[in-house]
Amino acid sequence: MTALPQTTEKKLGLVIDLDTCVGCHACVINCKEWNTSNYGAPLSDMDAYGEKPVGTFLNRVHTYEVKQPGRTAQTVHFPKSCLHCEAAPCVTVCPTGASYKRVEDGIVLVNESDCIGCGLCAWACPYGAREMDRAEGVMKKCTLCVDRIYNDNIPEIDRIPACVRTCPAGARHFGDFADPDSHVSRLSAARGGMELMPEQATRPVNRYLPPRPKTDITGDGKIDLLAPYLDDLPTETGGFLGWLDKALERF
Amino acid sequence: MHPAPSVIIFTALSGLGFGLLFFLGFGFPEPRGWTAFGYFFVAYALGVGGLLASTLHLGNPQRAAKAFRQWRTSWLSREGVAAVATLLVMAVYAIGLIFFDHALPLFGWLGGLLALLTVFTTSKIYNQLKTVPRWNLPLTPVLFFAYALAGGALLAGQAMLAAVLLLLLSALQWAGWQLGDKAFANAGHSIETATGLGELGKVRQLEGPHSGTNYLLQELVHVVGRKHAQKLRLIAIVTLGLIPAALLLFLPVGQFVLLIALASHLIGLFISRWLFFAEAEHVVGLYYDLR
Amino acid sequence: MPHPKNGSIVRDKDCTMPAFDQPALDTSPEVSDEIRKTTCYMCACRCGINVHLKNGRVKYIEGNRDHPVNQGVLCAKGSAGIMQHYAPSRLNAPMKRIGPRGSGEFQEITWDEAFQIAEGWLRPIRETAPEKLAFFTGRDQSQSLTSWWAQAFGTPNYAAHGGFCSVNMAAAGIYTMGGAFWEFGAPDWDRTRLFMIFGVAEDHDSNPIKIGLGKLKANGAKVIGVNPIRSGYNAVADEWVGITPGTDGLFILALIHELLRAGKVDLEYLLRYTNAPFLVNGDDKSPEHGLFLRDADGKPLVLDRKSGKPAAFDKKGIRPDLAGSYRHAGISHRPVFQQLAEKYLSDEYTPEAVAERCGILPERIKRIAAELAKVAFDEEIVIDQPWTDWKGEKHRQMIGRPVAFHAMRGISAHSNGFQTCRALHVLQILLGSVEVPGGFRFKPPYPKPVEAHPKPHMGVTPGQPLNGPHLGFVQGPDDLLVRKDGTAARIDKAFTWENPMSAHGLMHMVISNAHAGDPYRIDTLFMYMANMSWNSSMNTSGVMEMLTDKREDGEYVIPHIIYSDAYSSEMVAFADLILPDTTYLERHDCISLLDRPISEPEAVADSIRWPVVEPDRPGHAGVRGFQSALIQLGSRLGLPGMVNEDGSPRYKDYADYIQNHERRPGIGPLAGFRGKDGMGKGRGEPNPDQIKAYIDNGGFWLDHIPPEARFFKPWNMDYQDWAVERGLYDAPQPYLFNLYVEPMQKFRLAAEGHGEHQPPEHLRQQVRAAMDPLPIWWPPFEGDLIDTKEYPLHALTQRPMAMYHSWGSQNAWLRQIHGTNPLFVSGEIWQQHEFAKGDWARVTSHHGEIIVPVVKMEALNAKTMWTWNAIGKRAGAWALDEKAPEANKGFLLNNLIHELLPPKGDGLRWSNSDPITGQAAWFDLRVRIEKTNVPKGLQSQPHASPQHSPVGRGPKNLTYGDKF
Numbered sequence A: 001m002t003a004l005p006q007t008t009e010k011k012l013g014l015v016i017d018l019d020t021c022v023g024c025h026a027c028v029i030n031c032k033e034w035n036t037s038n039y040g041a042p043l044s045d046m047d048a049y050g051e052k053p054v055g056t057f058l059n060r061v062h063t064y065e066v067k068q069p070g071r072t073a074q075t076v077h078f079p080k081s082c083l084h085c086e087a088a089p090c091v092t093v094c095p096t097g098a099s100y101k102r103v104e105d106g107i108v109l110v111n112e113s114d115c116i117g118c119g120l121c122a123w124a125c126p127y128g129a130r131e132m133d134r135a136e137g138v139m140k141k142c143t144l145c146v147d148r149i150y151n152d153n154i155p156e157i158d159r160i161p162a163c164v165r166t167c168p169a170g171a172r173h174f175g176d177f178a179d180p181d182s183h184v185s186r187l188s189a190a191r192g193g194m195e196l197m198p199e200q201a202t203r204p205v206n207r208y209l210p211p212r213p214k215t216d217i218t219g220d221g222k223i224d225l226l227a228p229y230l231d232d233l234p235t236e237t238g239g240f241l242g243w244l245d246k247a248l249e250r251f
Numbered sequence B: 001m002h003p004a005p006s007v008i009i010f011t012a013l014s015g016l017g018f019g020l021l022f023f024l025g026f027g028f029p030e031p032r033g034w035t036a037f038g039y040f041f042v043a044y045a046l047g048v049g050g051l052l053a054s055t056l057h058l059g060n061p062q063r064a065a066k067a068f069r070q071w072r073t074s075w076l077s078r079e080g081v082a083a084v085a086t087l088l089v090m091a092v093y094a095i096g097l098i099f100f101d102h103a104l105p106l107f108g109w110l111g112g113l114l115a116l117l118t119v120f121t122t123s124k125i126y127n128q129l130k131t132v133p134r135w136n137l138p139l140t141p142v143l144f145f146a147y148a149l150a151g152g153a154l155l156a157g158q159a160m161l162a163a164v165l166l167l168l169l170s171a172l173q174w175a176g177w178q179l180g181d182k183a184f185a186n187a188g189h190s191i192e193t194a195t196g197l198g199e200l201g202k203v204r205q206l207e208g209p210h211s212g213t214n215y216l217l218q219e220l221v222h223v224v225g226r227k228h229a230q231k232l233r234l235i236a237i238v239t240l241g242l243i244p245a246a247l248l249l250f251l252p253v254g255q256f257v258l259l260i261a262l263a264s265h266l267i268g269l270f271i272s273r274w275l276f277f278a279e280a281e282h283v284v285g286l287y288y289d290l291r
Numbered sequence C: 001m002p003h004p005k006n007g008s009i010v011r012d013k014d015c016t017m018p019a020f021d022q023p024a025l026d027t028s029p030e031v032s033d034e035i036r037k038t039t040c041y042m043c044a045c046r047c048g049i050n051v052h053l054k055n056g057r058v059k060y061i062e063g064n065r066d067h068p069v070n071q072g073v074l075c076a077k078g079s080a081g082i083m084q085h086y087a088p089s090r091l092n093a094p095m096k097r098i099g100p101r102g103s104g105e106f107q108e109i110t111w112d113e114a115f116q117i118a119e120g121w122l123r124p125i126r127e128t129a130p131e132k133l134a135f136f137t138g139r140d141q142s143q144s145l146t147s148w149w150a151q152a153f154g155t156p157n158y159a160a161h162g163g164f165c166s167v168n169m170a171a172a173g174i175y176t177m178g179g180a181f182w183e184f185g186a187p188d189w190d191r192t193r194l195f196m197i198f199g200v201a202e203d204h205d206s207n208p209i210k211i212g213l214g215k216l217k218a219n220g221a222k223v224i225g226v227n228p229i230r231s232g233y234n235a236v237a238d239e240w241v242g243i244t245p246g247t248d249g250l251f252i253l254a255l256i257h258e259l260l261r262a263g264k265v266d267l268e269y270l271l272r273y274t275n276a277p278f279l280v281n282g283d284d285k286s287p288e289h290g291l292f293l294r295d296a297d298g299k300p301l302v303l304d305r306k307s308g309k310p311a312a313f314d315k316k317g318i319r320p321d322l323a324g325s326y327r328h329a330g331i332s333h334r335p336v337f338q339q340l341a342e343k344y345l346s347d348e349y350t351p352e353a354v355a356e357r358c359g360i361l362p363e364r365i366k367r368i369a370a371e372l373a374k375v376a377f378d379e380e381i382v383i384d385q386p387w388t389d390w391k392g393e394k395h396r397q398m399i400g401r402p403v404a405f406h407a408m409r410g411i412s413a414h415s416n417g418f419q420t421c422r423a424l425h426v427l428q429i430l431l432g433s434v435e436v437p438g439g440f441r442f443k444p445p446y447p448k449p450v451e452a453h454p455k456p457h458m459g460v461t462p463g464q465p466l467n468g469p470h471l472g473f474v475q476g477p478d479d480l481l482v483r484k485d486g487t488a489a490r491i492d493k494a495f496t497w498e499n500p501m502s503a504h505g506l507m508h509m510v511i512s513n514a515h516a517g518d519p520y521r522i523d524t525l526f527m528y529m530a531n532m533s534w535n536s537s538m539n540t541s542g543v544m545e546m547l548t549d550k551r552e553d554g555e556y557v558i559p560h561i562i563y564s565d566a567y568s569s570e571m572v573a574f575a576d577l578i579l580p581d582t583t584y585l586e587r588h589d590c591i592s593l594l595d596r597p598i599s600e601p602e603a604v605a606d607s608i609r610w611p612v613v614e615p616d617r618p619g620h621a622g623v624r625g626f627q628s629a630l631i632q633l634g635s636r637l638g639l640p641g642m643v644n645e646d647g648s649p650r651y652k653d654y655a656d657y658i659q660n661h662e663r664r665p666g667i668g669p670l671a672g673f674r675g676k677d678g679m680g681k682g683r684g685e686p687n688p689d690q691i692k693a694y695i696d697n698g699g700f701w702l703d704h705i706p707p708e709a710r711f712f713k714p715w716n717m718d719y720q721d722w723a724v725e726r727g728l729y730d731a732p733q734p735y736l737f738n739l740y741v742e743p744m745q746k747f748r749l750a751a752e753g754h755g756e757h758q759p760p761e762h763l764r765q766q767v768r769a770a771m772d773p774l775p776i777w778w779p780p781f782e783g784d785l786i787d788t789k790e791y792p793l794h795a796l797t798q799r800p801m802a803m804y805h806s807w808g809s810q811n812a813w814l815r816q817i818h819g820t821n822p823l824f825v826s827g828e829i830w831q832q833h834e835f836a837k838g839d840w841a842r843v844t845s846h847h848g849e850i851i852v853p854v855v856k857m858e859a860l861n862a863k864t865m866w867t868w869n870a871i872g873k874r875a876g877a878w879a880l881d882e883k884a885p886e887a888n889k890g891f892l893l894n895n896l897i898h899e900l901l902p903p904k905g906d907g908l909r910w911s912n913s914d915p916i917t918g919q920a921a922w923f924d925l926r927v928r929i930e931k932t933n934v935p936k937g938l939q940s941q942p943h944a945s946p947q948h949s950p951v952g953r954g955p956k957n958l959t960y961g962d963k964f
């Protein structure tokens, strides 16, 4: 149904830690792998071995460079999938009702058997989280692995999204943001979890943890030399051998 | 946005068609018999043709009927409903004129208003998208009305009215471009807000998520050179409104002049629609550092 | 039309949402019919995988949570395994070449015919001149089998790819501390507080490093990345040191300078566990100058602080002195540590002295040294775990220094790499952070003293096996493989004066030496799993010419080439006979303790692969696991160990070998589930159900090291005894770390004219200079030989995390991520050359030029440019379209790198390698760059001619999940 629920019982989503993501694309490919043979139509690849391969992916990793004048530039890997927005514009634009947000957990899904492939939802999404599958003509998007997280056929510990389970660096976390005590809520609170493009007023559920401040020395010239630390200079107290001699006496 | 021929054709033609229906509905003109058939044929061909063209854009056109379901929330759905309602109501009116030499003004007026409503719903499909700041301006529906009415008047043979509307349209379109050019910046979107990394400095893409392309880039990201766009705008404004208006104002109006004016208008219309899409920047381009 | 799968609407299942009209979903679909657990081989990390099968096809691959390597996670390549396994580029049958070499024109043949051809070439060589076979293996994990086979054949010409990979790292580690980074050890990720990582983009331990970094991040530990390029691990590092390529040795020695200056070294650790107190012969006239003073039993002497007299280092109750010196016959003999301190305290190594060359501010070097010291000594960790050392001394606690280091090819793939790696190990040791809590730890079977490794052998007898293992660790000039006439015994000239300690051989020199007939001509080049005509060679176009070059009589200069690949790679086109391998899901393999095992610092482990799906190539002769094919070829040739007394094959196939072969009594390829009852750990008779036991256990075997044996392994008697029980050694072999590597001094002495074995004159100076027993630094050779004004810049490659060398490009998913590779150039270069988005550049080295697309990167050493490794492909390879972006726009930096250095003053061209180990100096490359016109069709240059695809082309579109 195209209307958005007023509230959802849970707000399931991801925390993505930009301080930890090494940009390995593991989440991208495991998502592709899981979703090509589970929920809905396979994620196709057109011209797969050809000149212009282009396939459907539900999660992609960008790489940015951030630079402040006078400081060392920084590289940030930036994974992006659907943010399961609370005010999801992709849902309300859908003419068929194929796009909907689940009341029980807030997951935004496409009911592929209703989707006419008009593409309007992809136009409405600010984040580029929806991709039309070229083979099937239906809109694909991150399902938050709805077919894993409640799946009785999967061991309990594995009832998490494929991308989270596979992330080697542990940069992705899954949980319920409606519960202020959940792991994801606490992480996000502690590390200043951010919304992407807040000015779009989509109220994304997913949060991004910003990179922690880096030690940079080309910038302000202020260097904590830990000066006292290397002050105890053996070379000035009876020469290195003298120091060594005294140090050895201590054993 | 990718200037897909299907959407350009759809919006351009259906706008003309519904514009014409509006005038027909209000009796400007109020033809009868074969003439009426002619008028309505053109109007329906444009309206329905446009709608059909838009289905070319669909991944699963065979399910198109499902698109009527969400009229409560979706402008696309509303457009479908409004268009069909217009076509049905106007059909009654048209049948009256063609076969019974009889006008049913109530149906005409209702149909005419519905035609306008349809144009409005079409405009809202684009106008509602916050993701495309250039479209997300109050002027967008106004422009759609202006296009439909000016084109409709021209088709309806209302020369003087058309001339005035065409000049108005030119002015509005020019204003639209000027406002549109600032819309993206005014909306406050930047690669920094998109990534949330602004606190750390100026952001630029180092590597995209893949070396090739993807649906989003093909569909939503289209970069037009500024100079190229300026040239096209000029041509569009001249052919869209100035030439036809001049023809209508300064030459004795006849079939031939109308036809030339129409041809010129169509050229301008298609160029301007191409620009409407091609120049529309979707915020997703920010993630790819493509603007 | 609704798609007939789950995910379309199923209106059943606890739909509790009547209030809101939304479809009910089947949220519990069946995932698969069966899970088979095996080992990934999309790279050499060897993670455990759960392969989900549905309708007999591979549906989903995920990480095995119980597996020690990956603990459930899986990288991009691992997840793309399906696309690898079903790649259209898979070979289908043995093939013999019918077109000219390099053309890719082949005819499929039967296995029988393939074996006949191979036998036809190999039998006569073995009977007359076994060295005419050169057998080299690439990205391989069965070196214990392949080396055994080569030894049985009798050729001295065998090695795997370590020589061009990271032998500097391996050899420096083993000579210094009896173990190496690479994948043979790991930081104590749970306890480390400060982690420094040098020159690593990805490494073999791909997933473990990422898991570890994740832990450090979660624990709030600090990560310092030292790398000219800030990507990947360096992007997440809390501090990035954008060092100038090739100068890490200087940087590290300056850190050592600072630590020594401040007295921040772990003296107790040095006294107990290292050769710091060993007395060094100070008599510079003596033929033993610089060697250790030894007692009559040959034991090194230390100065006893109590008695002031020299005593055997391991004598009970002595307290070695570091500060004193032993004066005898008018000559002072000083301990290693004094020499070391004197050397590094000199002005040569002050931060100020090195700063400019390294591109690092002196203040920063000082601060990092201080941070290391602070964390090491102020944040000491104590574990209340008693243990006993090799002298029988009992310790109540385990005391650790939570600074850990890791490094890989960024420091080792330079011509000064061995000494740089040594310098890093010396730094670790001075901080007392090896094999302690919070530091760096070895994975069994390491630690293992260098003396416990074999020495290299060259004893060739026609028709007989080689007289010992090919590769090993030389202890001095006596161990070199130089023939009586002074020429090299091996085709790659390993273990010669040019590179005496070339423990892994020099695979990158094989083709060029064979082509030059220097030191001799060979008849058959037999290669396995190495794309030698393409990305694994320097000077790619040159190598392709060498492989196709003919003698005057029309015969190829390298007469026969046998190659085993699983896919239609570039190298396939250059072989005469192809032995098609299976994919990793279709074969038996063993990841053995005799090879490069998967152990963890706290556990010994090994694992297998097994055919989770059967190899099927309908309509073709089919493929065979290479190891099985090799064993079958060996038994046809009647190689010792591969046939029974009656001449019948000893092993049916590799699986049979894995279970039944014994290296030493009770020790076989797999350590787990040994003995008839399957209870044997490490030792025990062969178990006929061993593979089954592995399969039942998830594809691996793991045995935890007892808590009292988990640290201080080289000196921990509990560990030593446990290692003997597990068959890792036959007797305890505690040893000390070598701050000072005595064997190197032996080479130096020879260069100074001492001893029977003498280097040729033109190498004397190099040997003397390079073989310093304490780490030193010299400028990378290439930079030293060219005019740096003409080639002012550095060019590097990095491993992309989502690609494995050349073989990822056939993967429909991965190739979308890295289908082309731009050349990233620094902001400074970008500005200087006024590059703009979309520009192309010509990059020139002393050897060649390439024309490639450029992209700006600010977070990059100002004098450096780089690209992703091995993305460029030859058109027609890998079953890709000839217009594939990899073949058109993608490029190899290898075209700029030569296997030989530019000519020296003497006109000689030396190998572009480390003078100690022969490690290929990939990263010494110096270049210049200039803007050029965007080429037609966006085609990079050089552009190799297309090869014919013997397997056709892949299908147009893929909808893999259709099958389920």
Ligand SMILES: Nc1nc2c(c(=O)[nH]1)N[C@H]1C(S)=C(S)[C@@H](COP(=O)(O)OP(=O)(O)OC[C@H]3O[C@@H](n4cnc5c(=O)[nH]c(N)nc54)[C@H](O)[C@@H]3O)O[C@H]1N2
Residues within 6 Å of the ligand: C138, C139, C161, C164, C165, C166, C528, C529, C530, C531, C532, C535, C536, C537, C564, C565, C566, C567, C568, C569, C570, C571, C581, C582, C583, C584, C626, C797, C798, C804, C805, C806, C807, C869, C870, C893, C894, C922
């Ligand atoms: N410029 C530059 N060049 C480099 C390096 C660098 O850093 N920079 N690094 C060097 C290093 S360290 C290395 S290790 C080399 C690696 O280079 P290569 O050893 O050439 O590695 P791959 O490209 O992976 O090629 C291995 C071959 O094995 C084949 N293969 C894959 N799976 C199987 C299988 O299951 N069975 C068999 N029989 N064959 C299989 C592949 O198809 C491929 O042809 O590259 C070297 N080249």
Ligand SMILES: Nc1nc2c(c(=O)[nH]1)N[C@H]1C(S)=C(S)[C@@H](COP(=O)(O)OP(=O)(O)OC[C@H]3O[C@@H](n4cnc5c(=O)[nH]c(N)nc54)[C@H](O)[C@@H]3O)O[C@H]1N2
Residues within 6 Å of the ligand: C043, C044, C165, C166, C198, C199, C200, C201, C202, C203, C204, C205, C206, C226, C227, C228, C229, C243, C244, C245, C246, C247, C248, C407, C408, C409, C410, C411, C414, C796, C797, C798, C799, C800, C801, C802, C803, C804, C805, C923
């Ligand atoms: N995904 C993936 N994993 C792989 C492979 C693969 O192809 N793909 N290949 C495997 C193989 S064969 C190997 S050998 C390993 C190699 O693994 P790595 O050792 O990580 O090898 P490279 O990718 O060559 O990375 C070398 C790094 O050193 C840096 N570097 C270069 N010169 C210098 C220098 O002078 N100083 C410092 N400090 N840094 C420098 C480069 O910027 C780069 O980051 O990876 C293995 N793992």
Ligand code: SF4
Residues within 6 Å of the ligand: A081, A082, A083, A084, A085, A088, A089, A090, A091, A108, A124, A125, A126, A127, A128, A129, A130, A141, A202
């Ligand atoms: S991220 Fe995009 S697709 Fe996902 S809910 Fe928000 S708007 Fe919709």
Ligand code: SF4
Residues within 6 Å of the ligand: A093, A094, A095, A096, A097, A098, A099, A110, A114, A115, A116, A117, A118, A119, A120, A121, A122, A138, A139
């Ligand atoms: S593409 Fe499908 S899901 Fe998206 S708006 Fe159109 S019908 Fe709805």
Ligand code: SF4
Residues within 6 Å of the ligand: A030, A031, A032, A034, A035, A058, A059, A081, A082, A141, A142, A143, A144, A145, A161, A162, A163, A164
């Ligand atoms: S939650 Fe599932 S569908 Fe969404 S990105 Fe992760 S793996 Fe893909």
Ligand code: SF4
Residues within 6 Å of the ligand: A020, A021, A022, A023, A024, A025, A026, A027, A028, A061, A077, A079, A166, A167, A168, A169, A170, A171, A172
């Ligand atoms: S798997 Fe984890 S570390 Fe790798 S790209 Fe995805 S989020 Fe980043």
Ligand code: SF4
Residues within 6 Å of the ligand: C040, C041, C042, C043, C044, C045, C046, C047, C070, C073, C074, C075, C076, C077, C078, C079, C206, C207
């Ligand atoms: S690191 Fe990736 S490719 Fe390598 S073995 Fe592990 S999962 Fe496989």
Ligand SMILES: [Mo]
Residues within 6 Å of the ligand: C164, C165, C166
């Ligand atoms: Mo390697």
